[in-house]
Amino acid sequence: MATRTAQPKNLVSISRWRINTVLVVAVLSIVVVILRLGDLQIVRSQDLATQARAEIKQQLTILPSRGTVRDGAGNVLALDVDRESLYVVPSQVDQQNAPRLALMLSALLGKPAPDILAVLQDRKRAWAPLKRWLDPEIAKQIEKLVETEPALQIVYEPRRVYPQGSFAAQTIGAVNLENVGISGVEGYYDDVLKGATGTITAEVDAQQNPIWIAPQQRQPASDGADLELTLDPLIQHVIETELKASVEKHQASGGTIIVLDPKTGAIRGMASYPTFDPNHYYDYKPEMYNINPAVGGTYEPGSTFKILTIAAGLQVHAFTPDTTVDDQGVIDRYDTELANFDSNGHGPITPADVLKYSSNVGALQFNEMTGPEKFYKMVYGFGFGKPTGVDLAGEEAGIVHDSHEPNWSPITLDTNAYGQSIAVTPLQLVRMVAAVGNDGKLMRPYIVQKRCRGNLCETTEPKQDGQPIKPAVAATVRRMLVAAANHYADPDGTGTQWMMPGYEVAAKTGTSSVVENGVYNNEVIGSVVGLAPAESPRYALLVKIDHPQDDRWGVLTALPVYEAIIEQLLRYERIAPDPKLAGPGQTPGVAYRNGQ
Amino acid sequence: MAVNIRQLFPLQQAKVRRSQLPRYLRLDGGRYLIAAALILSLLSLISLGQTGRLATQGYEIAQLQTERTMLLRERSALQLRLSEIQSLPKIEQRANALNLRPMTPDQARYVTVAPEMRGQGTGDRRQGAPATRP
Numbered sequence A: 001m002a003t004r005t006a007q008p009k010n011l012v013s014i015s016r017w018r019i020n021t022v023l024v025v026a027v028l029s030i031v032v033v034i035l036r037l038g039d040l041q042i043v044r045s046q047d048l049a050t051q052a053r054a055e056i057k058q059q060l061t062i063l064p065s066r067g068t069v070r071d072g073a074g075n076v077l078a079l080d081v082d083r084e085s086l087y088v089v090p091s092q093v094d095q096q097n098a099p100r101l102a103l104m105l106s107a108l109l110g111k112p113a114p115d116i117l118a119v120l121q122d123r124k125r126a127w128a129p130l131k132r133w134l135d136p137e138i139a140k141q142i143e144k145l146v147e148t149e150p151a152l153q154i155v156y157e158p159r160r161v162y163p164q165g166s167f168a169a170q171t172i173g174a175v176n177l178e179n180v181g182i183s184g185v186e187g188y189y190d191d192v193l194k195g196a197t198g199t200i201t202a203e204v205d206a207q208q209n210p211i212w213i214a215p216q217q218r219q220p221a222s223d224g225a226d227l228e229l230t231l232d233p234l235i236q237h238v239i240e241t242e243l244k245a246s247v248e249k250h251q252a253s254g255g256t257i258i259v260l261d262p263k264t265g266a267i268r269g270m271a272s273y274p275t276f277d278p279n280h281y282y283d284y285k286p287e288m289y290n291i292n293p294a295v296g297g298t299y300e301p302g303s304t305f306k307i308l309t310i311a312a313g314l315q316v317h318a319f320t321p322d323t324t325v326d327d328q329g330v331i332d333r334y335d336t337e338l339a340n341f342d343s344n345g346h347g348p349i350t351p352a353d354v355l356k357y358s359s360n361v362g363a364l365q366f367n368e369m370t371g372p373e374k375f376y377k378m379v380y381g382f383g384f385g386k387p388t389g390v391d392l393a394g395e396e397a398g399i400v401h402d403s404h405e406p407n408w409s410p411i412t413l414d415t416n417a418y419g420q421s422i423a424v425t426p427l428q429l430v431r432m433v434a435a436v437g438n439d440g441k442l443m444r445p446y447i448v449q450k451r452c453r454g455n456l457c458e459t460t461e462p463k464q465d466g467q468p469i470k471p472a473v474a475a476t477v478r479r480m481l482v483a484a485a486n487h488y489a490d491p492d493g494t495g496t497q498w499m500m501p502g503y504e505v506a507a508k509t510g511t512s513s514v515v516e517n518g519v520y521n522n523e524v525i526g527s528v529v530g531l532a533p534a535e536s537p538r539y540a541l542l543v544k545i546d547h548p549q550d551d552r553w554g555v556l557t558a559l560p561v562y563e564a565i566i567e568q569l570l571r572y573e574r575i576a577p578d579p580k581l582a583g584p585g586q587t588p589g590v591a592y593r594n595g596q
Numbered sequence B: 001m002a003v004n005i006r007q008l009f010p011l012q013q014a015k016v017r018r019s020q021l022p023r024y025l026r027l028d029g030g031r032y033l034i035a036a037a038l039i040l041s042l043l044s045l046i047s048l049g050q051t052g053r054l055a056t057q058g059y060e061i062a063q064l065q066t067e068r069t070m071l072l073r074e075r076s077a078l079q080l081r082l083s084e085i086q087s088l089p090k091i092e093q094r095a096n097a098l099n100l101r102p103m104t105p106d107q108a109r110y111v112t113v114a115p116e117m118r119g120q121g122t123g124d125r126r127q128g129a130p131a132t133r134p
Helices: A016-043 A045-056 A098-109 A113-120 A136-148 A184-188 A190-194 A233-249 A278-283 A286-290 A302-315 A351-357 A360-370 A372-381 A410-417 A426-437 A471-489 A555-572 B010-019 B021-025 B030-086 B088-097
Strands: A057-062 A076-088 A128-131 A152-161 A198-203 A217-219 A226-229 A254-260 A267-273 A325-327 A330-333 A336-339 A347-349 A448-453 A456-459 A464-466 A506-516 A519-532 A539-546 B109-112 B128-131
Touching (some): A098 A128, A113 A128, A233 A267, A254 A555, A302 A506, A325 A360, A471 A519, A519 A555, B030 B088
Antiparallel strands (some): A076 A128, A226 A448, A254 A539, A325 A347, A330 A336, A448 A456, A519 A539
16 A cells, blocks of 8 residues: 555656756846846936937927918918828839839829939838928829828828919019018018917827827917908909900000008909919019019109199198299209200299199299208108008118218209109008098008907008108198099080090009110109098099000000099999089999090 | 545535635735736736726827918918919909909999988998999
8 A cells, every 4th residue: 555655666767967057047037037137227317208208208299270361351372271182102112113202292182203203212212202282283193192102191281372373463462382471461560470389398109299198288270360451352453454454455674553552551452464274373573573563663653742742832832723824945053954844835834733734844944942851841741752652562761862961962853853863652642642542641552451269350550651741731632633634534624525424533654764774764654642532531642654555645545544443443442423523425433434 | 655635525625725714815925916916917908908908098189280381281271272362363353253344334324312312222332323224
């Protein structure tokens, strides 16, 4: 019987050295593990922890949305739209397949296949763009290709789009490829429109999504403010259409039209031609999209400046509306012969006649009565020689040579009287006329009437920059300008013809000579400024046509455009014509067509 | 010779074991360790569950944000399309295609509304409204 106390029959015998070997191997393994653990957990713990944090914890940028720009009626003129951009990771491109891929992409993207192939094979770059901001139709086709090609990546990027193309292009301006405003409203209000970038600092997963269990630091993005412009879309459309038609008809080099609200300074329309499409601004010369001729181009105003000459003299009581000077057509001053545009004299003429006949000789004599001190004080008082302060990028100040300048000559006072030897911007000139229409109050022009950030809106309040002339002087000058306007329809002075039958409108034309290399060349700039209607005017208007090829004086090019525009504006304003203000053969509401 | 004798009475043995149960519930030595391990495990489970729920909600938020982004993109695209359709040159094009023509100045007729009638009916605050010739 076997019991617990019985000795086993077969004893297992293990050699001592085997046991010791196994023991040593086990101990060594444990020592290696402990050493490795110590190395990772103690020696390199800081480095590894930093490396892990760098991989997992990232700062993600939250891009703000650029503000929308609308016109006065709420139509969108500029907005941000997310467009798909195609990028490639060259290191992941199958090089054997690269030529075929380049050919396929070339057909879709419209770029040469060799250029695309060069990008696909450039392994030095980790990430390269193939085409940014794809058209939606192209993007749909590319998406199908991206599904089969892992090296291709689609990224959404904001793109500034101008849905109305070249409509009010110089006024709105453009943004460059980095979404920075470079001209116009986009440039002036870039800080307001662009908003502020936000960030999220957090641990992220492989898809760059923040992991919410770890603490996060979040700085929200602030979208840009939306802007509402003072532009009236119908007025803008009318002036752009009329300007383009006139420039093309008369083969002019360009032109500008501005429509201003005299009471507030709001710019209702601002057009220049030739224009550009801000969606593809890079296809044009820089001077086209960088400069708005309405505020950035200067020129000699010519006879339109006589409005200031007369207003200044009346204001400082240098003469009265009944004062006369002798206009012989030509006059000598400082060994120089100065003459009227046609060298014809008109005998004794009043200030009103200076405007009616556009007499240079009369204007300079009245200006001599005013004197340089008072004259230049009035010039600066009307805002010339300095920027108007309009909220548009690239505004010029113009050039005024006043009597305090070291090289000033007294003949400058004479030539300034009829708008030569002085440089102004179109906006400065129309603002001067607007002040005449606003009882002498000079208003600061502005283009943005409202700024909104979310539901919080800020409206621009009209700002008065001065009162260069009294209301009585302004009223007197307006009467003179009405007579000057009707003179174009009634050169014989019968008093029965109206420039704009049914209405009293004010107008003054001007022919400016063009300076090239310090001397006048043969080219001219024809312009008209005026008010419609003359009393309580709704609009101050400037039409300027540059270098018409078939009009020696330029005036016959600009005047019909002015008439066509005010005819439409008065109808748009629903101001009924007065039948008493129309002569024989004239229809109330139908403009007299000068030059046609 | 040692002999292992066991009493073969299951019910009585169970009764004896039950009476000895409190002895097993006394916390001493290893039982402290087991209790602590159990409590720690419970707390870890609760924490794990909470973390998991938070992570899930975080992903749901991320998904909602993605949806929001897609909707905003769609909104911008629609706004763009609307702006293009509303542009005056496009309207002019469509009007011409429909054989509509701008009113000529001599076609305008002005109707002066008496002051007492203003503010009634049309609400046109201007002096008169142009009417075209029938």
